[in-house]
């Protein structure tokens with residue numbers, strides 16, 4: 449075995465949730481009660497997320513994907529309708545449309561915000577377009593105000609995928625406060641976690657009632673147990689997860705400060721390297737990064753860098769791999785390389801580095817050293 453001083457052998461995790469005694473206490477409180485589902489922790493969690501997003505209503509559900517699907521159903525989108533969305537995303541933002549045989553109309557992204565380009569969205573309008581589904585990528589806002597303007601001008605509804613956006617804002621408005629409906633997600637690598645889980649927010653009491661009913665097997669608002677007024681799902685969030693979420697929301701400022709600390713450690717460690725572009729907030733934006741994604745110069749082979757980092761115990765991920773080139777979507781809709789050149793160019797050069805509120809400065813230093821070694825340049 450090599451000595452730890454000569455070669456730090458412990459692998460750095462890609463992400464780490466932060467679980468304190470408070471989370472353990474609240475989850476234990478649930479486990480010692482008789483209420484493991486449909487209890488008061490879900491209600492408390494919903495109130496906390498509604499407050500953070502400055503929305504009137506919040507509905508906790510079993511995942512971010514479930515929340516997006518509920519949003520599509522609540523707006524009554526159906527077979528043959530078109531929804532304009534982005535190919536530079538996690539697959540859930542398109543799958544939620546496919547579940548209902550709604551056609552995703554991809555438009556290319558902007559190189560800076562990494563969100564869909566509002567001008568291209570407007571140009572992609574057809575007589576079948578019913579809605580737009582923008583995604584905030586990595587915690588940075590897409591150009592949501594311009595996108596909302598296009599949607600309003602065209603009479604489209606808007607489903608805002610804020611699954612990576614909790615804690616970020618633009619011109620003082622939190623992400624998740626823009627769409628007719630917006631969804632947050634709480635998988636363990638997100639800004640806060642419930643294990644699995646998500647929340648749909650809205651200001652419209654009618655949409656709130658619909659999402660609640662759809663989440664709960666299509667029961668009526670009064671919840672009468674064996675009365676089902678529409679086709680619904682079991683997309684409820686259990687009380688253990690909701691209690692975890694309540695504790696995480698209480699600690700949100702602390703967790704956000706931790707991520708800001710790690711992000712600035714990366715800025716100090718990598719800021720002088722000319723073949724790396726660091727993630728940056730745009731004007732008027734406050735960004736609570738969900739993942740820390742750098743862009744490599746075109747002359748640097750991203751895949752070779754990933755492999756060499758891995759050999760040095762440093763994990764990294766290509767983030768994202770464009771949706772239109774996923775085998776399933778490409779074969780279903782006939783997409784080809786070159787269809788969305790900006791998304792493809794960005795996707796070929798991005799690299800997510802290990803990141804969370806808990807990574808240490810020493811780990812950031814190891815990542816930076818490994819990156820310089822991997823590229824063989826200083």
Ligand SMILES: *Cc1c(COP(=O)(O)O)cnc(C)c1O
Pocket residue numbers: 511512513514537538540541583609611612633634635645646
């Ligand atoms: C995480 C995420 C989701 C939802 O993911 P779940 O794992 O279902 O909670 C949706 N869209 C984007 C962009 C995401 O990053």
